[in-house]
Amino acid sequence: MEKKLLKGAEYLLTEVSKDDVFTPEDFSDEQKQIAETTEEFVTNEVMPDIEAIDQQDFDKVVAHMKKSGELGLLMIDAPEEYGGLELDKATSMLVAEKIAPSGSFSVAYAAHTGIGTLPLVYYGTKEQKDKYLEKIITGEWIAAYCLTEPGSGSDALGAKATATLSEDGKYYILNGTKQFITNAGFADLFTVFAKIDKEHFTAFLVERTFEGLELGPEEKKMGIKGSSTRQVILNNCKVPVENVLGEVGKGHKIAFNVLNVGRFKLGAAVNGAAKYALSEGIKYANERKQFNLPISKFGAIKEKIADMTAYVYASESLIYRLAGLLDDKLATIDKNIDNYYEEYQKGIEEYAIECSISKVFCSDVLAKVVDEVVQIFGGYGFIQEYPAERFYRDERINRIFEGTNEVNRLLIPGMMLRRAMKGELPFQKEAMKAIEALMTPSFDEIDTDAPFAVEKELLKNLKTLYLVVSGAAAQKFMDKIVKEQETLLALADIAIQIFAIESAVLRAEKNLGKVTEKKAALMADAVKVFTFDAVEIIAKAARKAAFFVEEGDNLMMILSGIRRFTKYDATGLLQAKRNLAAAAIEAEKYIF
Numbered sequence: 001m002e003k004k005l006l007k008g009a010e011y012l013l014t015e016v017s018k019d020d021v022f023t024p025e026d027f028s029d030e031q032k033q034i035a036e037t038t039e040e041f042v043t044n045e046v047m048p049d050i051e052a053i054d055q056q057d058f059d060k061v062v063a064h065m066k067k068s069g070e071l072g073l074l075m076i077d078a079p080e081e082y083g084g085l086e087l088d089k090a091t092s093m094l095v096a097e098k099i100a101p102s103g104s105f106s107v108a109y110a111a112h113t114g115i116g117t118l119p120l121v122y123y124g125t126k127e128q129k130d131k132y133l134e135k136i137i138t139g140e141w142i143a144a145y146c147l148t149e150p151g152s153g154s155d156a157l158g159a160k161a162t163a164t165l166s167e168d169g170k171y172y173i174l175n176g177t178k179q180f181i182t183n184a185g186f187a188d189l190f191t192v193f194a195k196i197d198k199e200h201f202t203a204f205l206v207e208r209t210f211e212g213l214e215l216g217p218e219e220k221k222m223g224i225k226g227s228s229t230r231q232v233i234l235n236n237c238k239v240p241v242e243n244v245l246g247e248v249g250k251g252h253k254i255a256f257n258v259l260n261v262g263r264f265k266l267g268a269a270v271n272g273a274a275k276y277a278l279s280e281g282i283k284y285a286n287e288r289k290q291f292n293l294p295i296s297k298f299g300a301i302k303e304k305i306a307d308m309t310a311y312v313y314a315s316e317s318l319i320y321r322l323a324g325l326l327d328d329k330l331a332t333i334d335k336n337i338d339n340y341y342e343e344y345q346k347g348i349e350e351y352a353i354e355c356s357i358s359k360v361f362c363s364d365v366l367a368k369v370v371d372e373v374v375q376i377f378g379g380y381g382f383i384q385e386y387p388a389e390r391f392y393r394d395e396r397i398n399r400i401f402e403g404t405n406e407v408n409r410l411l412i413p414g415m416m417l418r419r420a421m422k423g424e425l426p427f428q429k430e431a432m433k434a435i436e437a438l439m440t441p442s443f444d445e446i447d448t449d450a451p452f453a454v455e456k457e458l459l460k461n462l463k464t465l466y467l468v469v470s471g472a473a474a475q476k477f478m479d480k481i482v483k484e485q486e487t488l489l490a491l492a493d494i495a496i497q498i499f500a501i502e503s504a505v506l507r508a509e510k511n512l513g514k515v516t517e518k519k520a521a522l523m524a525d526a527v528k529v530f531t532f533d534a535v536e537i538i539a540k541a542a543r544k545a546a547f548f549v550e551e552g553d554n555l556m557m558i559l560s561g562i563r564r565f566t567k568y569d570a571t572g573l574l575q576a577k578r579n580l581a582a583a584a585i586e587a588e589k590y591i592f
């Protein structure tokens with residue numbers, strides 16, 4: 001059967017087939033090989049230095065970056081024409097995942113290969129790429145990205161930094177302060193955003209040695225202490241006119257498109273961090289004895305291990321499903337066309353909603369995991385000598401950078417509404433049908449023998465529920481809905497959890513008969529454990545939204561619909577948790 005490539009956000013409007021999703025079990029040998037090389041490098045070379053890196057031994061960070069360059073890990077997304085590997089997004093995400101256990105180092109790596117390199121790849125002229133790209137992708141030079149300012153974070157376009165053309169027309173003179181710049185302490189090339197004549201938001205390639213570029217002191221941070229974070233101060237910084245990146249006044253395109261990539265890669269990276277933290281938690285639970293038993297024998301600890309396993313399974317299923325969507329879309333673009341990178345970015349932007357979902361969902365999962373891992377370590381979880389303490393501190397930033405989780409949550413329904421309004425997706429029409437379904441309950445029997453029939457019926461109902469609630473909100477607030485943040489956040493939570501449940505279910509279904517029976521059964525257990533919790537989140541978010549937007553009979557009708565549409569028969573839940581825990585405790589790691 002031919003694979004159907006869904007549009008961004010279309011998953012909410014249609015039934016998705018298992019054949020249309022990419023799963024980690026679909027990785028090619030080449031992808032697995034690159035993952036293995038990365039894992040060996042991180043385990044054998046970076047991890048032994050992790051304490052020194054956390055003490056801000058930046059020479060070690062730079063040395064490992066250069067070694068990453070030698071291994072080809074800095075050139076995954078770079079064009080072949082400039083010596084890059086130009087591999088698919090699934091590979092690029094897999095590498096981000098494998099680097100992630102290194103915490104601070106992985107942040108330095110992500111900033112360099114993502115926001116540091118991609119603006120040049122996507123928008124650089126031939127001359128700019130000839131001059132800089134090889135240095136960057138081999139690790140000879142380190143890159144940084146300067147968008148945030150002391151007065152403008154989420155509101156990035158509110159930047160105050162200015163650029164003024166010099167009298168001889170040869171330079172732009174940049175002034176202003178950029179805040180929280182990752183890699184600043186040792187970067188050689190900075191992509192800096194400033195407004196020409198205080199108006200035209202524009203990107204510039206700024207070398208470290210350019211006159212007038214100064215650095216603030218290292219920030220003293222809560223976590224990822226081994227990554228460099230400083231202010232970049234532009235004090236009449238002279239930048240040659242040929243170093244304008246992209247078009248004058250079009251810097252916002254660069255800033256935002258690159259963030260989409262950052263978001264799906266962050267999803268992959270935090271998934272890697274969660275797997276690692278979970279594995280350390282399980283190992284400790286097997287070693288630590290209380291009441292003459294390893295604590296992993298206690299149901300309380302087993303349940304934590306089972307839940308974490310199920311959440312990470314969902315997070316992993318979600319990010320690689322997104323990788324598949326991106327890769328399939330990007331494969332449709334002809335590499336020989338002149339505006340290849342323009343089309344390429346439109347391809348990524350098609351899934352901007354899923355990129356935000358990946359960022360929010362996976363960083364929230366990591367937060368849950370590190371919290372539970374500290375709890376498994378007990379008092380030792382609070383002590384720096386043990387790894388859980390670092391996991392806990394390092395995790396926190398992921399819910400803040402690459403767009404805070406609030407900003408990303410708001411973007412999800414916001415972008416859907418915009419696409420609906422442009423007529424790109426038939427949300428209104430489907431919402432009408434959903435309201436009909438709300439008023440006329442169907443009593444069709446479902447064939448419970450079919451694989452995941454219960455979950456698939458649930459997904460159908462949850463999508464209807466999303467449409468009912470978003471339709472009611474749109475009707476109530478009309479074009480003012482973009483300002484109704486409390487309601488938008490609730491809608492985002494519903495959309496996020498639906499995507500996660502569906503990714504978990506379709507992966508398990510697709511791999512039935514492909515993986516061992518034992519693994520398939522464990523996947524089904526993970527689906528059950530995860531879905532049980534996710535559906536509760538959806539029910540709560542939907543109830544909240546209903547109270548925000550409705551009253552009287554309409555409210556009662558929606559509340560009763562929520563009860564009906566979120567009904568999930570999780571028979572066997574306890575056994576599913578015990579199965580997952582037993583397998584994870586035996587393997588002493590994440591099991592899928």
Ligand SMILES: Cc1cc2nc3c(=O)[nH]c(=O)nc-3n(C[C@H](O)[C@H](O)[C@H](O)COP(=O)(O)OP(=O)(O)OC[C@H]3O[C@@H](n4cnc5c(N)ncnc54)[C@H](O)[C@@H]3O)c2cc1C
Nearest residue numbers: 145146147148152153154180181182400401402404406407
């Ligand atoms: C360690 C670290 C490394 C970083 N690396 C880089 C880097 O390399 N380059 C770079 O350019 N930046 C970098 N940043 C900056 C980072 O991207 C910003 O901190 C982030 O975008 C949030 O901006 P802010 O800190 O100004 O918070 P604010 O924007 O002030 O947000 C504060 C709170 O208000 C909420 N909020 C803000 N606006 C809205 C809104 N419209 N609606 C609802 N809620 C809202 C936010 O969600 C948040 O909860 C880094 C930050 C840190 C801490």
